[in-house]
Amino acid sequence: MHKIKLIVTDLDGTLTGNDNELVLSGRLAELLETYRSQFGTVWAVCSGRSARGVRGSIEELQQMGLHPDYVIFRSASIYRADRYHWRPMYTWNVWLRIRMIMRFFHQTSVMREWHRKMEKTFRNVVCVYRRRQRLCLRFRNNDDALAGAEMLRRQKGSVCRHLQVHQYLSDVEVRSKMHTKGIAVEELANMVHVAPSETLCIGNGTSDITMLDGSFAAHTGCVANSEMDVIDQVHQVQGYIATAKSMAGVVEILAGYLSGDIQSDLPSWWSPAHMTKHPRMGQSRRHPPPRKHMPARERRTLQVGLLAAYAVLAVFASFGLLPFSNIIMKPFVMVTEWLVRLFEFFL
DSSP states (O other), X not given: OOOOOEEEEXXXXXXXXXTTHHHHHHHHHHHHHHHHHHHOOEEEEEOSSOXXXXXXXXXXXXXXXXXXXXXXXXTTEEEEEOSSOEEEOHHHHHHHHHHHHHHHHHHHHHHHHHHHHHHHHSSSOEEEEEOSSEXXXXXXXXXXXXXXXXXXXXXXXXXXXXXXXXXXXXXXXXXXXXXXXXXXXXHHHHHTTOOGGGEEEEEOSGGGGGGTSSSSOSEEEEOTTOOHHHHHHHHHTTOEEOSSOHHHHHHHHHHHHHHTOOOOOOOTTOOTHHHHSOXXXXXXXXXXXXXXXXXXXXXXXXXXXXXXXXHHHHHHHHTTOSTTHHHHHHHHHHHHHHHHHHHHHHO
């Protein structure tokens, strides 16, 4: 029997999705009450949706007798869930936002550094596209792409664990998986004074991987309708891989941890081939054209030129010498009024 004081479950596809939820909810409520009576366990539901989108689903769970202690919206906002009211935890939510902003800037710098390193290490590397959370590089041949992907995978283990590296033929893509759930679980555990060794997380989607990789919860589980990389991640950390889907799988996982019988074997239908294919390009090899990035100096020159052109137009429009002068002057008037109010506020 494992001493678990914090249970965090995903919502869509994990708690919802069964046709016989009314029957399963009774068994799930009994298991949660057993955990609460034996260990004082706290139960939280974590979803990537907004409060408005989740409220209806949470109310349905409450009608079935399932009352979570905490609800996490957008994977980043922690609310204390009472019977009739949800109270936001303002201090923790602000700190969560700060951590996410810091992680975003760190991730951007890491991708930029990896891009430069690949160009220096391998010849004829072409950047297919580079965005805020994705980077795709095309190598000269498949062997170079495989070597580059392995090099990035070795580096990401110590730098950014939430960055995923995929290689398909001569293309290597680095993408940022949603990592806010893992941070939210860590902050919630700190708030309720629960150690990672006493935390259990259950999910089914790629957005749940950061709370299932063993960093923030020593105990993990996934339902049978989970995605392939989620099942592989839970298998690597020796978590519970359920044979039932959705809420039935959650019941199976909770019962397994309560009895101490953890089933971590990969299902017979699981195949690692699903994880080696490039998730974006697929089999068709239809690549988007390489994206050209404007140098910073040219971008600043363009911005200054546009600002100067608007200033000239504003001068003529202020005397009514141009058609649509009122429309041209509207941004200038709005900025001027805002600056006047700001000046009056400080005085």
